Amino acid sequence: MTAGAPPADAGFPTADRERGAVRTTLAGLTTRGRSFLAAGAAAAVCAYVLGQGDLLRVGLLLAVLPLVCAIVLYRTRYRVAGSRRLSPGRVPAGTESRVQLRIDNVSRLHTGLLMLQDRVPYVLGPRPRFVLDRVEAGGRREVSYRVRSDLRGRYPLGPLQLRLTDPFGMCELTRSFSAYDTLTVIPRVTALPPVRLSGEASGYGDGRQRSLALAGEDDIIPRGYRHGDDLRRVHWRSTARYGELMVRREEQPQRARCTVLLDTRGDALQGAGPDSAFEWAVSGAASALVHMLERGYSVRLLTDTGASVPGEGSDGFAGASQESADAAGLMMDTLAVIDHSDGAGLSPAYDVLRSGNEGLLLAFLGDLDEEQAAVVARMRQRSGAAVAFVLDSTAWTRGEGPSPQLETRLRMLRESGWTAVGVPPGADLGALWREADWQRTSAGPAPMGGTTTGGWG
Template sequence: MAADGAGAPDGEVKGGVRAALGGLTTRGRSFLAAGVAAAICAYVLGQGDLLRVGLLLATLPLVCVAVLYRTRYRVASSRRLSPRRVAAGSESRVHLRMDNVSRLPTGLLMLQDHVPYVLGARPRFVLDRMEAGGRREVSYRVRSDLRGRYPLGPLQLRLTDPFGMCELTRSFSAYDTLTVIPRTEVLPPVRLAGEASGYGEGRQRSLALAGDDDVIPRTYRYGDDLRRVHWRSTARYGELMVRREEQPQRARCTVLLDTRAVAFHGAGPDSAFEWAVSGAASAMVHMLERGFSVRLLTDTGTSVPGEGDGGFAGTSQDSADSAGLMMDTLAVVDHSEGAGLSRAYDALRGGEGLLVAFLGDLDEEQAALAARMRQRSGTAVAFLLDSGAWLTGGSVPGAVEERLRQLREAGWTALAVPPGASLADLWRQAGEDRTVFGASAAGTTEHSGSWG
């Protein structure tokens, strides 16, 4: 990865000469005090030699201050993160490189990088004398159990003179950002009954050619097979036209994440909301790898912009790029102020294919609204979290069982998520339960296929 974050210390030192004098070390202050005292004693006693010694002692730290103060832009820095995007609980290494761009060697250099407290303590390094045109490299590790975007920098550089009389702190202007994305689990492939037609094995194919009278031609391109030339359209348009080939069309999957603040209680990496975010990330990555075009939808009705039709990513984008864009969104997603799922319901226009929902606490009204979402999808799978059970570590209460029953009667494959549950196990259980609850959806479809 190319080095970035290059910069140089700020040209101006706040406070001017006063700030430079404030950078005197204990040794420098001692020399200055001794020189002033010797000069005063020499004046009182009339000793010329003592006066010269006092002036020398007092002048040395002042000269060091002047030289160090006028030494600007002597050192350039660069920062490199490896990797720049890391899962929660994993480490990233930060590489710092210092280059002496002046013609003179440096003194002792002390480096300190600004790091948010959630990533660990601020790293400090001491670099020995750096020759003219020299280079030094150091590195440190950062780690966070909480997802988010964290700024690294600016880097602070403490300059010292060869005699250790003065220290000045200069700040570099450049900084970088570390993105901590949610943890993901590897999900097993499962097969469901009752899936909408055309979504078997995660793909469908549509013929552009349905007969001579129903053909959709296009302009001839270099390399096209001449056997596909459509002469009737060629005569009509006055240019060479060919029949379209059979084109693959990806199945769609919508991952719905409930972010309502009223639906989740508690905070921290082990909270119900963080499990839901991690579950949505795992399902999203899994479906992209299975060849689906995926849309990430929240209760606010907004989705991550994609190049595909209707905001679905993975159709015209590379799957890794699509996953990275959605992961960056999940890294900073937070609770919404909304109280209902109506906006998400409006965003489901029908024909969504597979719908995978991660839902928090639902009252009777929101449970009924979620149940109606089943009518706008092919297959619907819901993972229902009770934040109260996650806070106390207890079992699923009767109210959650009632919501599960309501969703299942509407055709959902609905599962309760106990505290600390593994999504991979629930994912496999959803595939098994679908054969049980498939009868409730049999009234709308008679096809079967795989959903992940």
């Protein structure tokens, strides 16, 4: 990711811009330059009052020196190009990214003292500043700094500012480059154990129907012969029809589907910050997405508003028709900027889910009243297996134990076929993942205070 920049010596061709440039140059006088100018003026006044010619010459020297430095600095035509590289450009929350800056002197003159300053949002750390003593004609300098954020989001870096100063430190001019880059901080991802929540070892189903298995000899759709194809798969009837070698298509295994449902309602998941219930749910959804993609599933991210990522395609899922890394990056970019919604219910998500067979359904839910719990219970009818991680935002904000309402909602979901797990404050997702597998295989909730570390208390 490289950002170019225009030369730092942009001129002022018109008279108005020339006057504006002069005012800007005089405004760039440093404290030392202003002190010299004031001292020269005071000496000139004293020389006039006292009639001292030598003192007048000293005053003129003090006053003229900063003005001459400002004019020379303004007339000096440095042509400097800047670039920025992020490594990497997408990082999980709490990890560092390195920013490398490069300054190229494309003019025929060597530069004087240069001071670099990059604009950085305060959440990424202090604003970096660098001093370059001298850059020869055609030379380059490289400096780097690190940024880190505990809060996910998209943060602009830049534009890069270049300060020019004279050797005496009398005047400073600032030039800003126009380009900037964006650092994407995605949610933290937890490595999950390879359990079989859906009853399948991988994302490729074994008991699915194949269209070719139900087709007769005349219904087979052949394709052109490719180098390396087995000659025993040549379809001679189609070869005679098209005049070129045609082979039978191989049966393509269909990937199992997985929908990750994230509840973003502001009333259901209260609080903000890295340790809030909402951030835990976002991080849990990100971990589940990455885990299921790695296991070969076609995955879709769905929110309570009914919005899905990667979007509306032939089936709305990603991972089968495109690279898993691209699909994961797209969904991670969405989770990096996702925020609380204004929705009051989960009905929009249910309307999307009931349109077809969704396969495995993983839900990260907040507080559920009786009506919303009934909506979630109906979602189970359109999925092959369903696992819900339910957070009690009151317990997260107040540090209390599970409320009786939460236990009632979990029981209601389990009776409708869900594998429902309560999420205590600061719970480990990996432990809850194992608890969900234990609950599915034993057809009942894990005992309180058992072997799992994600239980309450």
